[in-house]
Amino acid sequence: MRAAIAALAATLLVPASAAAFTAFVSNEKGNDITVLDTDSMEVIATFDAGQRPRGITISPDGRHLYVCASDDDTVRVFDAKTYQQLHTLPSGPDPELFVLHPSGNPLYIANEDDNIVTVVDVESHTVLAEVPVGVEPEGMGVSPDGRVVVNTSETTNMAHFIDSESFEIFANVLVDQRPRFAQFTADGSRLFVSAEIGGTVTVIDPATQAVEKVISFSVPGVPPEALQPVGVRVTSDGSKIFVALGPANRVAVIDGGTLEVDRYLLVGQRVWQLAFTPDEKLLLTTNGNSNDVSFIDVESLEVVKSVHVGQQPWGVVVAPN
Amino acid sequence: MRGIRGLIAVCLASLAIGAQPAHPAEPQVVRAAVLRVEQGNPLPISRLDLPPADLGFAGARLANDDNQTTGRFMGQTFEVIEADATPETAAATLEQLIAQGASFIVTMADAETTVALADAAGERALVLNATSPDDRLRNELCRANTLHVAPSRAMLADALAQFLTWKKWDEWFLIEGSHPNDRAMAEAYRRAARKFGAKVVEERVFADTGGARRTDTGHVQVQKQMPVFTQDTEDHDVVITADESDIFAAYLPYQTWEPRPVAGSAGLRPVTWHPTQEAWGATQFQRRFERLSGRYMRPVDFQVWAALRVLGEAATRTRSTDYAVLRDYILGPEFELAAFKGQKLTFRPWNHQLRQPILLIHDRVMVSVSPQQEFLHQVSRLDTLGWDEPESTCKLN
Secondary structure, three states: OHHHHHHHHHHHOOOHHHOOOEEEEEEOOOOEEEEEEOOOOEEEEEEEOOOOEEEEEEOOOOOEEEEEEHHHOEEEEEEOOOOOEEEEEEOOOOEEEEEEOOOOOOEEEEEOOOOEEEEEEOOOOEEEEEEEOOOOEEEEEEOOOOOEEEEEEOOOOEEEEEEOOOOOEEEEEEOOOOEEEEEEOOOOOOEEEEEOOOOEEEEEEOOOOEEEEEEEOOOOOOOHHHOOOOOEEEOOOOOEEEEEOEOOOEEEEEEOOOOOEEEEEEOOOOEEEEEEOOOOOEEEEEEOOOOEEEEEEOOOOEEEEEEEOOOOEEEEEEOOO | OHHHHHHHHHHHHHHHHHOOOOOOOOOEEEEEEEEEEOOOOOOOOOHHHOOOOOOOHHHHHHHHHHHHHHHHHHOEEEEEEEEEEOOOOHHHHHHHHHHOOOOEEEEEOOHHHHHHHHHHHHHHOEEEEOOOOOHHHHOOOOOOOEEEOOOOHHHHHHHHHHHHHHOOOOEEEEEEEOOHHHHHHHHHHHHHHHHHOOEEEEEEEEOOOOOOOOOOOHHHHHHHHHHHHOOOOOOOOEEEEEOOOOOOHHHOOOOOOOOOOEEEOOOEEEEOOOOOOOHHHHHHHHHHHHHHHOOOOOHHHHHHHHHHHHHHHHHHHHOOOOHHHHHHHHHOOOOOEOOOOOOOEOEOOOOOEEOOOEEEEOOOOEEEEEOOOOOOOOOOHHHHOOOOOOOOOOOOO
């Protein structure tokens, strides 16, 4: 928690005029990473990332980029400045999504084949624990204080609450079909879990694990089965929740006060994952079937630009500095 | 900050004791059975299609593993009894299974046996038809205690027809086998042609004259026979084969008189499952199955898996293992199942048919998935496949 706030404070000190951040997009089919400058909104580099890169995240200090190279059965760690691979981490087979502890260590990886969550020390490159969870673990979230790790299992349809110290599951919350993603609010007071096939987002009170609300979606002219929530991001003040709706080609904006859908923003095809710039002025979306990234202005809620990246962009992360 | 941290620590401590879903002292048990009724089918044309000894049962084992993993968190236990029977012994086997406490019977049987089993089970068990595609089971022979996880012939034919219509390959040369199931499949294609505006411009019957399925130099004669059999037809875009009995269709690709693609029972085939299906997270599912069984998953395995997952899902959602509670939930409007097909699967209330996308595959890859998105429907696009509510003569709702 303290480290996270320190990191946040550091970014706030950066003058507005210098708000050019670097975004990294994993291209699942292209086997590479596209690097974007968020100020010019242009591609500045592309580098190889191994086979089928999907989940992507970055260390709190912005130095290390972590990429799930799913078909290489490993997590590749790159220098975020030079784009050189530094080393790999043991991940178990077919890693797809992971989450870093707010302190930057350890890394929690969902292993779909083995129904476990693997906890990896990113410094010693060793496996600290394997936590048995439900069938096909996928989404990973961590509470801002780092005490609770949440994993969603796609076929069991639960959010599993794992104590990050004992590695024991202490609660399970049933959600709708095929939960894909778990996202805490910055103050840890709410947890959002998206269910791709169920077509809903479940809002959970992490303190009691009670379900506060189940949010569903509706867009005129879009068949209900195409409304498939995947990536979720929440502004740090909790006022806006953004949900990528997959083949509906839209991002839903949910009001953090009422938990009602405020509007739908048309982006590219099969919108999958989302990432804010550190100043939260922009939200980037990966659009897998149109091979582009959309930039959403968070204040005005307008889609300001789409930029062509690699083949089948999957995940996105923006460096904190 | 320190205060918040302390508070969270207190919360966690209390949660660790109280948050686990209440587990009853005795685990609740859902007991199901898979009843495989031997059909006495002849050997397949291709040795790649030889039926494995665990056909269907392997799907059941994977489903039970999946259900058990979830049940671990719910305090529920799942058991599956595997049973083989012949059409003659099926009824007696059913009685044994019910006596052993199985109240959900997944059947791998033909239409006649399925109906007989459903009538024998009555109120005592729910029958989940995992293999029979017979359209009569979704119409005049429907039963209130029976669910159809297998797609109907109409669904399979409609799935292919939509794709061919999208391709504008709408003039069909239909070749059917001479067995009743082949004739029924051909009728499904005629119905699909009427439904989607295609034309059956030529029809022929390939008579099964018996004999060995494979001989040392069989291809020599096939190369002579098939062009002659398909000679002198009306102009057509595609050859549609209705050959559930596996007598001739596999011999047709590349052997037709006119250079035309083959679809139906060979070439481009409508199926529920295929080992090359990797969309919608299916890769992990395929690998789980392959690790468990040492072979690729076949459509029958998928259908048995889905049938047992229906139970698992109902038990999870209702937090119950009571037969009546599960049955009512499965037949009710809330039921939905995720099954690696990109959208939720639900049951049609009027005839208890599981709605599901159909894969169109050739030997090496998946070509497409129907329903094609251009075919719209007022309720669900999936209802563009098979017997829709106004057409079905079954009115269970």
